[in-house]
Amino acid sequence: MSAKPHAPAIDGWHTMAAEPHLIGTRCEGCGTYFFPRQTHYCKNPNCDSTEFEDVELSRTGTLWSYTNACYKPPEPFVASDPFEPYAIAAVELDKEKMVVLGQVATGIGVEDLRVGMPMELVLEPLHETDEDIKVTWKWQPLAD
Amino acid sequence: MSNEIAILGAGMHPWGKWGHNFVEYGVAAAREALADAGVPWRDIRFVSGGATVRCGYPGYVAGATFAQALGWQGAEVNTSYAACASGSQALAAARNKIISGECDVALVVGADTTPKGFLAPAKGYRPEDPDWVRFYLGITNPTYFALYARRRMDLYGDTLADFAAVKVKNSKIGAHNPRARYKKVFSAEDVAASAMVADPLRLMDICATSDGGAALIVSSLDYARKIGRGDAPRVAAISTVTPTFASGVVEMPDIATDSAAAAGVEAIAYRSQIPVKAYEEAGIGPEDVDLAEVYDLSTALELDWIEDLMLAPRGEAAALLRAGDTAVGGRIPVNASGGLACFGEAVPAQALAQVCELTWQLRGEAGDRQVEGAKVGITANQGLFGHGSSVIIKR
Numbered sequence: 184m185s186a187k188p189h190a191p192a193i194d195g196w197h198t199m200a201a202e203p204h205l206i207g208t209r210c211e212g213c214g215t216y217f218f219p220r221q222t223h224y225c226k227n228p229n230c231d232s233t234e235f236e237d238v239e240l241s242r243t244g245t246l247w248s249y250t251n252a253c254y255k256p257p258e259p260f261v262a263s264d265p266f267e268p269y270a271i272a273a274v275e276l277d278k279e280k281m282v283v284l285g286q287v288a289t290g291i292g293v294e295d296l297r298v299g300m301p302m303e304l305v306l307e308p309l310h311e312t313d314e315d316i317k318v319t320w321k322w323q324p325l326a327d
Numbered sequence: 328m329s330n331e332i333a334i335l336g337a338g339m340h341p342w343g344k345w346g347h348n349f350v351e352y353g354v355a356a357a358r359e360a361l362a363d364a365g366v367p368w369r370d371i372r373f374v375s376g377g378a379t380v381r382c383g384y385p386g387y388v389a390g391a392t393f394a395q396a397l398g399w400q401g402a403e404v405n406t407s408y409a410a411c412a413s414g415s416q417a418l419a420a421a422r423n424k425i426i427s428g429e430c431d432v433a434l435v436v437g438a439d440t441t442p443k444g445f446l447a448p449a450k451g452y453r454p455e456d457p458d459w460v461r462f463y464l465g466i467t468n469p470t471y472f473a474l475y476a477r478r479r480m481d482l483y484g485d486t487l488a489d490f491a492a493v494k495v496k497n498s499k500i501g502a503h504n505p506r507a508r509y510k511k512v513f514s515a516e517d518v519a520a521s522a523m524v525a526d527p528l529r530l531m532d533i534c535a536t537s538d539g540g541a542a543l544i545v546s547s548l549d550y551a552r553k554i555g556r557g558d559a560p561r562v563a564a565i566s567t568v569t570p571t572f573a574s575g576v577v578e579m580p581d582i583a584t585d586s587a588a589a590a591g592v593e594a595i596a597y598r599s600q601i602p603v604k605a606y607e608e609a610g611i612g613p614e615d616v617d618l619a620e621v622y623d624l625s626t627a628l629e630l631d632w633i634e635d636l637m638l639a640p641r642g643e644a645a646a647l648l649r650a651g652d653t654a655v656g657g658r659i660p661v662n663a664s665g666g667l668a669c670f671g672e673a674v675p676a677q678a679l680a681q682v683c684e685l686t687w688q689l690r691g692e693a694g695d696r697q698v699e700g701a702k703v704g705i706t707a708n709q710g711l712f713g714h715g716s717s718v719i720i721k722r
């Protein structure tokens with residue numbers, strides 16, 4: 184990997200800290216969390232609030248399910264050459280009571296995963312551009 | 328007063344990859360349904376079409392396109408877009424028109440042409456589009472089906488052999504369906520030898536997209552009696568409910584589920600809600616159902632649907648499959664048509680194709696696929712953007 188600077192693949196969706204968090208919003212009326220950020224209307228049918236605060240979501244959760252991508256996805260995915268399959272996780276956040284998808288960190292395959300495992304959020308490169316290395320959130324089993 | 332309407336005719340253009348304009352398939356299906364019903368085209372007072380959307384382009388205004396192709400005769404038209412449930416919504420529109428007394432007999436039609444290549448989103452940097460986000464992050468359609476399948480394995484002990492057995496079952500019965508696209512009988516070994524796409528799903532666990540067209544002629548019960556068809560199968564229920572917040576299962580194309588953190592809110596799985604209204608409306612329960620046509624976008628998803636329709640307790644669909652209960656000849660045959668496994672998905676036509684199959688089954692005209700003594704059938708499907716449906720047909 185080159186010495187280019189790291190930049191988020193999608194601006195403002197996660198912090199860039201060593202122990203990163205996804206950035207969502209929380210409805211000030213009812214406490215519902217939103218990821219991606221929701222700032223205009225609350226989707227809870229019991230709530231018509233239009234006030235939201237930015238929040239860092241829990242960076243650990245429980246593995247809801249998992250799979251992998253054996254074939255190269257179409258654009259806008261930027262594939263390595265040759266394409267390297269990667270695992271994908273759906274992780275349930277306890278406090279937010281929601282499930283968030285993401286790739287699994289490099290080197291971890293479906294054989295290393297099991298529904299119910301504790302998982303944590305990390306940042307890893309997604310692809311490289313002329314200017315920088317685009318990083319995104321990924322899930323990995325929580326170290327003991 | 329009942330909400331029932333009669334199904335006088337059913338028709339389908341065979342599914343395949345024919346490469347023609349979708350209008351041709353719809354017209355062929357409509358003509359077959361009209362002939363089957365014995366109703367002249369000029370007597371149809373309402374044409375209800377399922378719409379298709381490709382890359383933001385809504386095909387044509389489907390209802391009107393089919394009406395024009397069959398020859399303008401001044402009928403009223405409707406077009407319904409509801410992803411995989413488009414056909415059911417088009418059927419519901421026809422039912423409303425008939426129940427309200429505005430029309431006696433209606434044509435419901437849906438048809439589609441296979442899109443060319445991947446359904447990739449528009450280019451650029453567009454994080455506000457969930458489709459753009461998930462493809463950028465490497466999450467494709469099979470990802471979602473595979474997440475559901477893997478959960479079955481880890482929670483209920485389903486195996487790859489179970490998933491393969493769904494494909495084997497459906498290919499065996501679909502081989503007897505002249506309207507199916509794939510008529511080859513596959514073995515468990517064939518499935519196991521196909522390429523892994525999204526673990527645990529292989530190429531042969533996942534349905535293809537197809538060309539196809541399906542149509543129904545539906546009428547008031549009075550009209551049916553008047554033309555001597557008072558015993559025709561009836562639409563007893565149509566459910567096109569939305570999900571209920573908080574939707575707890577991650578659905579294509581989303582990157583996350585709703586949050587159920589607010590007081591008084593529970594995480595609810597949408598699929599299991601769809602048939603509830605259908606059963607209530609028909610005044611029957613799962614124990615009354617003789618056969619089901621469900622949306623097997625993947626083999627494992629057929630097992631999910633069996634439980635969502637309450638034909639088996641949660642986690643026990645594979646046991647039903649292993650006992651042969653879901654095969655034709657078994658206790659509760661599922662996808663006697665061969666299902667999407669043998670058809671491939673033709674989105675705006677698929678929900679109607681499910682009803683066509685039930686119609687033929689309830690009339691005892693399904694030939695080698697016949698479910699003996701079938702009197703009540705149910706369909707189920709779910710697609711993008713909170714669209715789904717379930718239709719109950721009885722005789």
Ligand SMILES: [Zn+2]
Pocket residue numbers: 210211212213214215225226227230231232
């Ligand atoms: Zn709220």
